[in-house]
Structure formats: structure tokens, C-alpha cells
Amino acid sequence: MLEIKKLHVKIDETPILKGIDLKVNAGEVHAIMGPNGSGKSTLAQFLAGREIYNVISGEVTYQGKNLLDLSAEDRALAGIFLAFQYPVEIPGVNNTYFLKAALNAKRKRQGLPELDAVDFLKLVKAKMAHLKMDEKFLQRGVNEGFSGGEKKRNEILQMAILEPHLCILDETDSGLDIDALRIVAEGVNALRSPDRAMIVVTHYQRLLDYITPDFVHVLAGGRIVKSGGKELALLLEEKGYSWILEQDKHSSFVAGASL
Amino acid sequence: MTGSNASIRELTEKSYQYGFVTAIESDNAPMGLSEEIVRFISFKKNEPQWLLDWRLKAYRQWCQLLENEKEPMWAKVHHPKIDFNQIIYYSAPKQKKQLASLDEVDPEILATYEKLGIPLREQAKLANVAVDAVFDSVSVATTFKDRLAKVGVIFCSFSEAVQKHPELVQKYLGSVVPAGDNFYAALNSAVFSDGSFCYIPKGVRCPMELSTYFRINSANTGQFERTLLIAEESSYVSYLEGCTAPMRDENQLHAAVVELIALDHAEIKYSTVQNWYPGDENGKGGIYNFVTKRGACRGKKSKISWTQVETGSAITWKYPSVILQGDDSVGEFYSVAVTNHYQQADTGTKMIHIGKNTSSTIISKGISAGHGQNSYRGLVRIQKGAENARNYSQCDSLIFGNQGGAHTFPYIEVKNNSAQVEHEASTSKISEDQLFYCRQRGIATEDAVSMIVNGFCKSVFRKLPMEFAVEAQKLLGVSLEGAIG
Ligand SMILES: Nc1ncnc2c1ncn2[C@@H]1O[C@H](COP(=O)(O)OP(=O)(O)OP(=O)(O)O)[C@@H](O)[C@H]1O
Numbered sequence: 001m002l003e004i005k006k007l008h009v010k011i012d013e014t015p016i017l018k019g020i021d022l023k024v025n026a027g028e029v030h031a032i033m034g035p036n037g038s039g040k041s042t043l044a045q046f047l048a049g050r051e052i053y054n055v056i057s058g059e060v061t062y063q064g065k066n067l068l069d070l071s072a073e074d075r076a077l078a079g080i081f082l083a084f085q086y087p088v089e090i091p092g093v094n095n096t097y098f099l100k101a102a103l104n105a106k107r108k109r110q111g112l113p114e115l116d117a118v119d120f121l122k123l124v125k126a127k128m129a130h131l132k133m134d135e136k137f138l139q140r141g142v143n144e145g146f147s148g149g150e151k152k153r154n155e156i157l158q159m160a161i162l163e164p165h166l167c168i169l170d171e172t173d174s175g176l177d178i179d180a181l182r183i184v185a186e187g188v189n190a191l192r193s194p195d196r197a198m199i200v201v202t203h204y205q206r207l208l209d210y211i212t213p214d215f216v217h218v219l220a221g222g223r224i225v226k227s228g229g230k231e232l233a234l235l236l237e238e239k240g241y242s243w244i245l246e247q248d249k250h251s252s253f254v255a256g257a258s259l
Numbered sequence: 260m261t262g263s264n265a266s267i268r269e270l271t272e273k274s275y276q277y278g279f280v281t282a283i284e285s286d287n288a289p290m291g292l293s294e295e296i297v298r299f300i301s302f303k304k305n306e307p308q309w310l311l312d313w314r315l316k317a318y319r320q321w322c323q324l325l326e327n328e329k330e331p332m333w334a335k336v337h338h339p340k341i342d343f344n345q346i347i348y349y350s351a352p353k354q355k356k357q358l359a360s361l362d363e364v365d366p367e368i369l370a371t372y373e374k375l376g377i378p379l380r381e382q383a384k385l386a387n388v389a390v391d392a393v394f395d396s397v398s399v400a401t402t403f404k405d406r407l408a409k410v411g412v413i414f415c416s417f418s419e420a421v422q423k424h425p426e427l428v429q430k431y432l433g434s435v436v437p438a439g440d441n442f443y444a445a446l447n448s449a450v451f452s453d454g455s456f457c458y459i460p461k462g463v464r465c466p467m468e469l470s471t472y473f474r475i476n477s478a479n480t481g482q483f484e485r486t487l488l489i490a491e492e493s494s495y496v497s498y499l500e501g502c503t504a505p506m507r508d509e510n511q512l513h514a515a516v517v518e519l520i521a522l523d524h525a526e527i528k529y530s531t532v533q534n535w536y537p538g539d540e541n542g543k544g545g546i547y548n549f550v551t552k553r554g555a556c557r558g559k560k561s562k563i564s565w566t567q568v569e570t571g572s573a574i575t576w577k578y579p580s581v582i583l584q585g586d587d588s589v590g591e592f593y594s595v596a597v598t599n600h601y602q603q604a605d606t607g608t609k610m611i612h613i614g615k616n617t618s619s620t621i622i623s624k625g626i627s628a629g630h631g632q633n634s635y636r637g638l639v640r641i642q643k644g645a646e647n648a649r650n651y652s653q654c655d656s657l658i659f660g661n662q663g664g665a666h667t668f669p670y671i672e673v674k675n676n677s678a679q680v681e682h683e684a685s686t687s688k689i690s691e692d693q694l695f696y697c698r699q700r701g702i703a704t705e706d707a708v709s710m711i712v713n714g715f716c717k718s719v720f721r722k723l724p725m726e727f728a729v730e731a732q733k734l735l736g737v738s739l740e741g742a743i744g
């Protein structure tokens with residue numbers, strides 16, 4: 001579904017991603033972990049089409065096409081969804097209105113008729129019930145005055161309604177209380193399917209207790225320095241990142257020597 | 260923004276869709292201004308002597324103001340000095356005889372209004388909105404007159420009111436905005452040609468929205484209309500005003516005066532969607548909109564509420580105000596002003612608290628894009644006798660890019676210690692984060708911009724009558740097309 005090859009990305013003149021290789025197939029869940037400032041959100045936002053980042057070199061294909069040719073809105077309409085680390089507030093824009101506009105934009109692209117207000121409300125209310133979200137959030141402005149955890153839950157609500165093909169979750173677990181974490185994880189698991197892929201950025205094993213990943217990658221200094229199965233996350237939980245970074249130093253020294 | 264540039268260009272080019280000219284013969288006064296012209300206008304309109312005298316007095320006051328260079332200079336707007344002798348002060352579509360019904364209105368004019376979305380013909384009239392259509396200097400049609408007459412509401416052109424209800428006109432004309440109030444009000448008082456008149460009798464809740472639709476058509480003409488609205492004791496009226504003009508390279512002057520009078524327990528809601536031609540993207544052409552609007556809450560517990568959405572004009576100079584005379588009276592001002600390209604707006608309000616327990620609310624939302632300059636200028640004055648007066652003001656600015664400007668000039672004068680005056684202001688940039696968030700959800704840039712801006716203006720839009728609110732939202736979208744790209 002998604003293939004990233006030797007991707008280098010900069011912001012202004014500062015390189016942030018320094019050679020990422022990653023292949024994600026339909027049905028898979030990939031967890032990305034790594035120290036603060038290593039480039040996880042950069043990767044997530046870059047994939048979603050944020051224009052403040054520029055490609056230095058490399059390729060990204062999504063569903064067989066060059067992803068980098070598409071604008072942010074076209075990527076969204078092609079099924080890429082980013083649950084933001086810091087969802088923004090849009091004051092005065094009704095949450096229901098926003099959700100409906102997003103869903104209808106997608107339906108329009110698919111050649112489907114727009115959903116009317118009644119059918120839409122039915123759909124939203126059902127999804128909200130799954131996420132144990134109070135309906136009063138429908139009347140509020142988009143994320144306006146939402147608590148940190150409420151914002152994250154709202155992201156998952158949007159995801160559940162838009163039913164994307166590639167879900168990128170950027171630290172959706174941070175800011176959630178213990179119950180909310182379980183509920184949100186259940187919401188995410190409900191979306192797991194053989195034709196959908198997920199990239200889950202997190203710092204903590206506890207999310208991965210609920211959402212079992214097929215692969216775990218460690219992103220450090222703008223590169224994936226280690227990949228493994230779900231047991232890698234447990235190892236990280238226990239030992240932290242330093243040992244990997246040490247290993248990586250040696251291997252890049254060796255790699256450098258071979259040049 | 261990949262992919263969206265082409266469509267933005269497309270949209271900007273079609274952006275002002277009312278810029279057409281109607282080919283019609285008109286009856287013009289010679290260019291320039293003199294006592295003769297004032298007499299000419301008064302004669303054309305078959306006015307009584309007292310009104311001619313009133314105009315002439317205003318004309319002399321205006322000459323004095325001109326001589327002493329009293330054109331208002333304090334507004335933060337720039338324009339070349341206006342040559343008042345290069346303007347035609349009276350232009351009326353030629354018509355053969357007195358009209359007996361709407362069906363006799365020139366089909367060209369009816370077609371014009373239809374094109375503007377204001378059907379005047381009997382079969383197609385807007386449901387539940389009575390319209391007075393003012394074309395250049397004269398009112399060409401008023402709909403639903405009969406139905407309004409049944410409940411005693413008078414709604415007609417100003418000229419007709421002068422003929423049929425001279426006692427009401429004489430009693431109230433200039434009682435809120437005196438002829439010599441300011442430079443442009445004096446000019447208007449001398450040469451005003453038409454406008455709307457509205458009278459709501461005691462205890463009547465006007466059964467429909469009343470509206471005036473102003474259209475400038477002729478070249479080189481100024482439009483100087485006068486609106487007078489009187490709400491008797493315990494009456495209610497909601498009044499709407501819309502306007503458009505052709506696209507022309509020269510600037511055209513529009514200097515209107517609106518006077519509102521609310522007696523005991525009466526309520527007037529006055530809404531404007533101003534969409535005069537704003538000039539092109541290089542700042543060429545457009546209307547100079549220099550307008551004096553003022554309401555007097557004369558009666559106790561009376562209420563006047565101004566809501567305006569100002570998207571058009573090259574320059575907007577306008578301060579709809581309320582004089583809170585009656586005890587417990589309420590004044591409100593809700594405004595959205597947009598400037599794009601090289602538009603300039605200096606707009607706000609004056610709330611003059613005189614009576615006891617009077618309260619006023621000011622909500623102003625300024626949006627500047629391109630090289631637009633947008634200023635809020637407002638005065639809150641609490642007079643000595645205004646025991647327990649309250650005011651709440653909120654002025655928010657939203658800026659696109661970094662070439663435009665947003666300014667706030669709040670003036671507060673408090674002469675009574677029991678007053679509570681609260682002022683809040685904010686300035687924000689439309690954020691890249693918000694736009695990206697919307698686009699990440701599949702919402703196109705243009706739609707996202709209009710969504711964010713509409714959210715910003717929500718507290719004002721919710722004050723507009725339903726159909727107008729929808730119109731205003733669309734208009735805002737159109738005005739800001741090309742603002743991001
Ligand atoms: N505008 C900018 N100019 C220069 N550097 C930037 C800019 N924006 C982000 N960065 C840097 O890019 C690096 C990667 O940031 P990113 O947000 O991707 O990290 P992260 O892995 O998501 O971290 P966290 O775990 O804290 O969320 C950081 O060092 C950050 O300071």
C-alpha cells in the first residue's frame with residue numbers, strides 16, 4: 001500500500017529525515033517509536049502532504065502511484081488519514097458541520113451522493129456511542145476548548161467516520177486517561193481490516209498492549225535504526241533507546257568504512 | 260498550494276458577478292454641483308417649499324464645510340481629493356408616464372434585479388420580504404405594499420413619502436442626523452434623490468422583512484439616498500439593505516444617510532450586506548462608500564440593532580451609531596468588514612449613553628487580505644446622567660498574509676462612575692495549521708478558508724435574518740477568493 005524509499009526531507013534548510021525506508025502492506029500495523037525530536041511527526045505530516053517540508057531525495061508510492069504528486073486534500077481523498085499529535089482548534093466551526101463537510105468531500109470524490117443531515121447524524125451518533133463520546137461535542141466548535149484527551153478522541157471519531165485506507169496515528173495515546181486509552185484502542189482495533197493499514201506513532205508499550213503491531217520500528221536521528229516484531233517494543237520499554245543508538249553508531253561506522 | 264492555484268485564479272476572475280451595466284436611457288442632471296442643481300432635483304421631485312429650503316440650507320452648510328476643508332481626514336483611508344464638480348448628482352431611468360403597477364416598470368430594469376437575485380414581478384417575489392428597489396437616483400418599485408398597508412405599515416420610496424406623508428417626513432427628517440452633521444451628511448441632505456421610507460404604527464409587529472436594494476448603474480453619478488425609518492411605541496421591524504454596482508475604472512461616490520427612530524418599547528433590527536463594486540485586484544475603480552447611519556432610541560426600553568457585512572467598496576467610511584436616550588434602552592452593533600486587494604475600510608460605531616440603565620454591545624470582526632487596510636473605530640460615551648450604563652465591546656481581527664493591516668481605535672469616555680465598560684480585542688493570522696487540518700480531512704483550500712472565516716464571523720452572522728446569513732457567507736467566500744494561494 002505504501003512504500004518509502006531512501007527518503008530525505010528538510011524543513012527550511014535543515015534536513016530532518018535522513019534516508020527512510022519503509023514498506024507497509026494492507027492489513028498491517030506498524031508501530032514507530034523513537035526519542036523526542038527524532039522525526040516521527042515530521043514523517044507523519046510529510047506523508048499527509050504538509051507543504052512546509054521539502055523532499056531532498058527519495059520516493060514514496062501509495063497504492064502504486066507517486067504520492068508526492070498529490071496535494072494534501074487529494075491524499076486525504078485517496079484514503080490517507082492523519083490523527084494529529086496536536087489537533088488544532090477551529091473556533092466557531094461546528095464539529096458536526098466540519099465532519100459532514102469532510103465526509104461529503106470524500107463521497108463526492110467517490111461519485112456517491114452527499115449524505116443528508118438525518119442520515120449523517122445517525123451515522124455520527126452510532127460512531128460516538130462506540131467511542132463513548134458525549135453527543136454534546138457535536139454542537140461545539142471543532143476541538144474548541146476540548147481537553148487534551150477529548151481532542152484525541154475526536155480524531156478517532158473522524159477516522160471512524162471517514163474510514164480511510166491508511167491510518168497514521170501520531171501519539172494518539174498521549175493525554176488519554178486509562179479508560180479513554182482502552183476505549184480509543186478498541187475504536188482503532190474496530191477499524192483493523194485486511195484492506196486497511198496503520199502506522200502508529202507512540203512512546204509507550206501500553207498502547208501496543210491493546211493494538212498489537214505486526215512490526216515495530218525505531219526512528220532516531222531521522223532514520224529507522226532498528227525494525228522488529230512486537231517484542232521489540234517490550235525490549236525498548238525495558239532497556240530504553242541508548243543500546244540501539246550505540247549499535248547504530250557502530251554499524252554506521254562500519255558502513256562508512258566500506259564506502 | 261499544489262493543484263489549487265488554477266482554480267483560485269478562475270475564482271478570482273469571476274469574483275465580482277454583479278459588475279454588468281444595464282443599457283437604459285436615463286434622465287441626467289448636468290455634471291457638477293450648484294444651488295441650481297439642488298433646485299433642479301427638488302423640482303424634478305415636485306417637492307414642497309419647506310423641503311427645498313431644507314436642502315438649500317444643507318447645501319450652504321456643505322459649501323462652508325468644503326471651503327473650510329472640513330472633509331473628514333481622521334479616517335485611516337487614502338484617496339485622491341474628490342472633485343465634486345465631476346459628479347452627476349441626479350440620474351433617473353427615463354420613463355414615459357407615471358407607473359400604475361409593477362408590470363409597467365421597464366423590463367430592462369426588472370431583468371437587472373432578477374439577475375441580481377431580487378425578483379420584483381408579482382409571480383416571482385421573494386417570499387415574506389418586501390423590497391424597495393432603488394436604481395441610480397430613484398426608487399423603481401416597491402413590492403407587497405398592499406399587504407403591508409393592511410396592518411398600517413407604510414413602506415415606500417422616499418419621494419412618495421414626501422408626497423403622501425409630508426407631516427411624518429417633516430417631523431422626523433434630520434432629527435437624528437442633522438443636515439450639517441458632517442461633510443457627507445450635508446452633501447446628502449442637499450442632493451439626496453430617493454431612498455426608502457418606513458413607518459410602523461403603534462403596537463404593530465411588521466409581518467415581513469422590509470428591504471431596500473440599491474443599484475448604481477449610470478457612469479459618473481453619485482448615489483445619495485436617504486432612508487428614514489420610524490418605529491412607533493411597541494412596534495417591531497426587521498429591515499435589510501443590499502447593494503451592488505457595475506465594474507468601472509473610475510471611482511464612484513455613494514454618500515447615504517440613514518435615520519432610525521425607536522419610540523417606547525419599539526425594536527428596530529437593521530441589517531446591511533454591502534457589496535458595492537470593490538475595484539479590481541490592483542485597486543482600480545470601485546465605490547467610495549461614505550455613509551452616515553444613526554439610530555435614536557428615543558423611548559424607554561427601546562432597542563436598535565445594527566448588523567452589517569461589509570465586503571464591497573474601494574473605501575468604506577461608516578459608523579452606524581445609536582443614541583440611547585430612553586431609560587433601559589439597548590443598542591447593538593454587529594459587524595463583519597472584509598478588505599481584500601487594495602480595499603480600505605474604516606468602520607465602527609458610536610454608542611452614546613444618555614438614559615439610565617442603558618446598555619450597548621459591540622462585536623466587530625475585521626478581516627484583511629492582500630493589501631487591504633481594515634480599521635475599527637468606535638466610541639462609547641457614557642454621559643453624566645446615564646446611571647448604571649453598561650457596554651461590552653469585542654473587536655477581533657483576522658489577517659491573511661503580511662501585506663494587509665488591521666487597526667483598532669476604541670474611544671471610551673465615561674462621565675458617570677456607575678458605568679461598566681468592557682473592551683476586548685484580538686488579532687490573529689489565519690493559521691497554516693488550521694488550513695492543513697481541514698485539507699487533511701479532504702476539504703479543499705477555498706472551502707477551508709471560507710469555513711475558518713465563517714467560524715470567525717459566526718457571532719455576527721447569527722444575528723442576520725436566515726436568508727441573508729446564507730448570502731453573507733457566500734459573499735465572504737467570494738470576497739476572499741485568491742487571498743490564499
Ligand atoms: N521549523 C523548523 N525548523 C527547524 N527544525 C524544526 C522545525 N520544525 C521541527 N523541527 C525539528 O525537527 C525535528 C523532528 O521533529 P518531530 O516533531 O518530527 O519529532 P518527533 O519525533 O515527533 O518528536 P516527539 O516525540 O517529541 O513528538 C526536531 O528536532 C524539531 O525541532
Ligand SMILES: [Mg+2]
Nearest residue numbers: 040041042085
Ligand atoms: Mg511528534
